[in-house]
Amino acid sequence: MPLLSGKVAVVTASTQGIGLAIARRLALDGAQVVISSRKQANVDRALEELHAEGLTISGIVCHVGKREDREEAWDKTFEVNVKAVFLLTKLVVPHMEQRGRGSIVLVGSIAGYRPFPTIGPYGVSKTALLGLTKVLADELAPANIRVNCLAPGLITQFSSALWSDDSFRRRFEAAITLRRTGEPEDCAGVVSFLCSRDAAYITGETITVAGGFHCRL
Ligand SMILES: NC(=O)c1ccc[n+]([C@@H]2O[C@H](COP(=O)([O-])OP(=O)(O)OC[C@H]3O[C@@H](n4cnc5c(N)ncnc54)[C@H](OP(=O)(O)O)[C@@H]3O)[C@@H](O)[C@H]2O)c1
Incomplete structure (x- = not known):
């Protein structure tokens, strides 16, 4: 099976x-x-x-954000990265309650643990997800719904503002313990695990997938 x-x-x-x-x-x-x-x-x-x-x-x-006409980067970042996550969770929870169980995995970032230059609001929004994971885990446990978070490191060069700075990129890559950037598939197996019965006793946690990059204790 x-x-x-x-x-x-x-x-x-x-x-x-x-x-x-x-x-x-x-x-x-x-x-x-x-x-x-x-x-x-x-x-x-x-x-x-x-x-x-x-x-x-x-x-x-x-x-996931919907409101098209926002102008401020801060609003847009929080609307998409935090508020939409909460609203989508609210939409899916009734279906999980009906089934008697569920597993939700938010996608955070190592930027939620430590700041990176030029992407401050992004990092703060991802820090909010660490808290949201814990709040939702507590709130939804009675419905047998687990909530965890994945915090990828450098997987793809998704932020041109950050990675166009050559010296920053070199320093960052040198700080990755496994000496390589990640692949999307490095994240996928962890999400599957968190959704599976093998993770039945795991909730409110954030798992970093960052090649050993030091971002927390
Ligand atoms: N890549 C990394 O190194 C890295 C590191 C740390 C954390 N993360 C986090 O991992 C997640 C995915 O990153 P990624 O690098 O895989 O991104 P990506 O390659 O840029 O892919 C983003 C996906 O999201 C869709 N999308 C973007 N905005 C959307 C919106 N408002 N509503 C619905 N769909 C939207 C895009 O398709 P459309 O354009 O068709 O909407 C696309 O399918 C993000 O939360 C990011 O913060 C990534």
């Missing part, structure tokens, strides 16, 4: 990168997966790729 058989996985922001790798892995592990992102073309491309691999996955368009 596959590890996640009988489970439904809703993976948001998942048409490329870490989200896509997580969706693929959860499907390979037996879950029924729904992917989504802002653009129909990206959803279609990702579905085509996954279907060609023999995976039965469905997809929809879902912009």
Whole structure:
């Protein structure tokens, strides 16, 4: 019996990168997966790729922030990274309550543990997710819903503001214990584990996937 058989996985922001790798892995592990992102073309491309691999996955368009006309980087960052996470959790919880169980994995960042130059608000929003993970874990435990968080390190060069600074990049890469940047798949297996019965006694935790980069005790 596959590890996640009988489970439904809703993976948001998942048409490329870490989200896509997580969706693929959860499907390979037996879950029924729904992917989504802002653009129909990206959803279609990702579905085509996954279907060609023999995976039965469905997809929809879902912009997790929605309010299009925000101007401030701070508002946008918090709207997408924190508020949308909370609101999406509220939407999915009733379905989990109906099933009598559930597992939610938020995607944080090592930037939530320590600051990085030029992406301050992003880091603060990810720090908020560390707290949100614990609050939700406490609130949802009575419904048999576990809530954990994944904190990736340098997986893809997602922040051009940060990685266009050559000297910063070299110093960061030198500080990675495993001496390589990560792959989206390095994150995917951890999410599958957190969703599985092997993690039945784990909630309110954040697991860093950062090649040993030191960001907390
Ligand atoms: N990559 C890293 O090194 C790294 C390190 C630490 C933490 N993280 C965290 O890991 C997560 C994924 O990062 P990634 O590098 O895999 O990202 P990515 O490769 O840029 O992929 C982002 C995905 O999210 C979708 N998306 C973006 N904004 C969205 C929105 N408002 N609503 C719905 N979907 C949206 C994109 O598709 P559309 O454009 O079609 O919407 C795409 O599928 C993020 O939370 C990031 O903060 C990444």
